[in-house]
Amino acid sequence: MFANTYPIGRMVVFVSIIFCVPFINGTPTEAADRPPDSGTFLQTLLYEVQPLVGSNSPNENSWMRFSVLSNESHDSRRSDCLPERVISEGFTSQLEATEVFRAQSPGGCTGITEGCGYAEKQTPHFRLTEFNIYPTFSYLDDSSATYNEFEFASHTDFGFVEMENRTVLNVADLPGTIALGPTNPGDPGGTADIRANGFGDILSGFFFSPKGSHASNVHVGVGPVITFPTASNDILGSNQYTAGPGIHASADIGKLTTGFFLWQSWGWDVNSGDKRANQLFGKPFVIYEIAEKWDLVYIPLGLSHSWKAKTGDDWTVPVGGGFRRRCNVRGQEMGFQVQAFDYVARKSKDPEWELRFAIEFLFDE
Numbered sequence: 001m002f003a004n005t006y007p008i009g010r011m012v013v014f015v016s017i018i019f020c021v022p023f024i025n026g027t028p029t030e031a032a033d034r035p036p037d038s039g040t041f042l043q044t045l046l047y048e049v050q051p052l053v054g055s056n057s058p059n060e061n062s063w064m065r066f067s068v069l070s071n072e073s074h075d076s077r078r079s080d081c082l083p084e085r086v087i088s089e090g091f092t093s094q095l096e097a098t099e100v101f102r103a104q105s106p107g108g109c110t111g112i113t114e115g116c117g118y119a120e121k122q123t124p125h126f127r128l129t130e131f132n133i134y135p136t137f138s139y140l141d142d143s144s145a146t147y148n149e150f151e152f153a154s155h156t157d158f159g160f161v162e163m164e165n166r167t168v169l170n171v172a173d174l175p176g177t178i179a180l181g182p183t184n185p186g187d188p189g190g191t192a193d194i195r196a197n198g199f200g201d202i203l204s205g206f207f208f209s210p211k212g213s214h215a216s217n218v219h220v221g222v223g224p225v226i227t228f229p230t231a232s233n234d235i236l237g238s239n240q241y242t243a244g245p246g247i248h249a250s251a252d253i254g255k256l257t258t259g260f261f262l263w264q265s266w267g268w269d270v271n272s273g274d275k276r277a278n279q280l281f282g283k284p285f286v287i288y289e290i291a292e293k294w295d296l297v298y299i300p301l302g303l304s305h306s307w308k309a310k311t312g313d314d315w316t317v318p319v320g321g322g323f324r325r326r327c328n329v330r331g332q333e334m335g336f337q338v339q340a341f342d343y344v345a346r347k348s349k350d351p352e353w354e355l356r357f358a359i360e361f362l363f364d365e
Helices: 002-023 094-103
Strands: 042-049 064-071 086-088 125-140 143-157 161-175 195-199 202-210 218-228 241-253 256-268 278-291 294-298 303-306 315-329 332-345 353-362
Touching: 161 218, 202 241, 218 256, 294 332, 315 353
Parallel strands: none
Antiparallel strands: 042 064, 064 086, 125 143, 125 353, 143 161, 161 195, 161 202, 202 218, 218 241, 241 256, 256 278, 278 294, 278 303, 294 315, 303 315, 315 332, 332 353
């Protein structure tokens, strides 16, 4: 029993880390402390002033903490350099804290973030931008496979750099003769008499780019892409960790949005009898608006090249595409896709053709 639940446990721990890391540096504030007009999207900022030098300093061996509630859309700033809420130790009054703080501020106090003699520590701003579900039905000879891909896309602003994370989880029902997807970079083997269903491996990419680049028409991010062996059955995963460099590039040109994810995977921590993965993966996407709320799309499960395979059994290339309908469902922006693909180049365990659907929840529209 424990052998079957161990991969699921790893999956739960990994997903918790992915979505909790951006909040580690945050300082939570009780709801009761929030002003009525502070808005719904609040950030908690923590400022700390080190103890002043000198035995006669009012806050000797003490800290002065400022906990500020701020709204991104709120542009006003206090001119006295003190946040709205002050919690202090070692000062007899807020006025005394104000005078000491001003005295230690080179260049005078001209605003809350400029000329005030301290460095702002801002909690990384995290937001979920997309949640996509891709039901995929693949066919090879008399065999069929289903592959349900769950993709989480998020954006974290660290101040000077932005990070986009794409994490893919999947639940599959596969025969031993079909290996699916870029989250399965190994060669698990199998025969037509074996079938498995359950969780597959987890794929997660971290793409870093300069601040503000996501708002431009051309965007490029680079960073590591990692696969975690969370599969509940050997047929559904690679049985190894993989990692390698990746790149995400995209461009908006009029009605056309196009780009790709490209990454190299090298395997390690390989179990006995498994081949160490060494593959190149790509996920291109092309979206062209043909009418209001209607798009032509090419978003395949993925392309791949195996560096170790023999010629003729080294490439996976699906060709096809379909349609996408965007709409608003009870205030939520959504997209629905239907596509069909023919594998013009395929490895021995790739499907011959497949149908691919998508349900998109768009939070960044």
